[in-house]
């Protein structure tokens with residue numbers, strides 16, 4: 001079957017793609033709210049930089065862990081009586097900026113389903129958005145799944161991942177549980193920039209401890225930060241050129257379940273991403289003094305023999321990874337640490353799924 005697929009977040013550009021699993025089924029539209037749950041993720045090999053802004057294709061591949069404890073549940077109902085899309089976020093009407101981002105994303109699905117119906121979207125995070133924890137990953141993955149189903153589309157995991165990517169790059173990874181790899185792809189049209197599961201959550205049970213150091217919103221979001229780095233950081237080319245080596249090293253660490261290697265590659269990718277961001281002009285400094293203090297604290301713990309490492313995203317929180325048997329002792333120590341406001345502990349999570357299906 002040949003179907004029309006809108007590939008831009010901002011402009012109406014179409015391409016023809018063969019989607020054998022796609023079915024258009026208008027009977028689903030306007031009857032029941034379809035709900036989906038997708039979990040958040042953190043990258044061990046980081047995504048920073050876009051190849052094509054309109055298609056939202058990443059300049060580098062990435063490898064992530066799915067977080068069981070953090071998820072978004074989103075319900076979508078296409079309603080012929082609605083004049084425009086409505087969005088409730090955590091029980092409150094969304095801002096016009098948020099509504100319009102979701103509306104542009106729904107346009108992709110409407111185009112695919114051959115529909116013009118507006119939708120009611122209700123999205124709830126089970127974690128505090130103000131903590132600066134990435135919510136766009138789980139939000140756009142849940143929205144891609146719920147909205148495509150509500151529109152009567154049956155997309156494969158790969159097709160859903162491409163769709164979610166157009167909402168947010170990290171969302172492409174949140175369709176899958178366990179350990180996930182996002183491919184940067186080679187094609188100009190972005191049709192090979194999708195994520196796939198590497199190993200399920202039970203392959204290597206690890207725990208993630210999120211040390212919240214500050215709940216202040218960051219000044220520069222990832223989307224703008226990435227573009228600033230691409231345009232101004234003298235390290236950008238080296239970052240892109242060295243990314244395949246990091247991905248290969250991470251795949252090897254996972255295949256061998258080599259914790260020391262996992263720690264080294266993850267910290268290397270994290271620090272390299274932050275060096276790239278700091279060398280942008282003006283420099284992007286996502287860390288606080290507490291972030292730096294905790295980073296040294298984790299390294300000291302590892303030097304003393306605890307299998308543990310850190311990673312940091314575009315904000316001041318430290319994500320600490322360890323085997324489950326070490327988790328409660330680390331949390332106990334962190335709880336008394338003056339740099340830590342509170343902690344969230346998570347095991348590795350499952351695939352995104354439609355609820356009640």
Ligand code: 2P0
Pocket residue numbers: 042043045046047048056062134136137167168169170171222223224312313314
């Ligand atoms: C990551 N981050 O790999 C990296 C590390 C933040 C730091 O993916 O512009 O919100 O929507 O594609 O997905 C955050 O970037 O950016 C992110 P867009 P997104 O997890």
